[in-house]
Amino acid sequence: MRTASKHLDELEWTSWPHDQVASRGKAQWKELLGSGSVCQNDMTMGVVRLRKGESLEPHSHSQPETYFTLSGCGTVTIESVVHEVEPGRMLFIPGNARHQINNMHEEDLMILYAFAISDFRKIQYHF
Numbered sequence: 001m002r003t004a005s006k007h008l009d010e011l012e013w014t015s016w017p018h019d020q021v022a023s024r025g026k027a028q029w030k031e032l033l034g035s036g037s038v039c040q041n042d043m044t045m046g047v048v049r050l051r052k053g054e055s056l057e058p059h060s061h062s063q064p065e066t067y068f069t070l071s072g073c074g075t076v077t078i079e080s081v082v083h084e085v086e087p088g089r090m091l092f093i094p095g096n097a098r099h100q101i102n103n104m105h106e107e108d109l110m111i112l113y114a115f116a117i118s119d120f121r122k123i124q125y126h127f
């Protein structure tokens with residue numbers, strides 16, 4: 001069995017195509033585990049970053065997801081319920097639940113996300 005090891009600083013930030021930013025938000029992410037992994041995995045994991053005033057617009061997908069706040073503060077809205085997030089806060093997002101992230105603070109909001117699916121590209125986002 002092969003294992004995967006990546007450091008966040010070794011990866012480039014990814015974002016939505018320019019023509020989709022208005023509807024999806026300015027969130028950027030780095031995928032740590034999932035698409036193209038060298039190991040056999042049943043998970044996708046990464047870090048999403050939102051700078052001051054940025055958001056990941058309301059969306060849903062069939063896969064459940066977890067968020068774990070690494071740094072910064074902001075809000076995560078799940079099915080119209082607003083959750084304040086700060087470092088150390090974990091949220092579980094049920095499959096098909098409409099959710100979004102907002103950062104109105106100076107510091108970048110960094111959230112670790114995880115899905116129980118082997119390839120990020122298989123997740124169909126519905127905005």
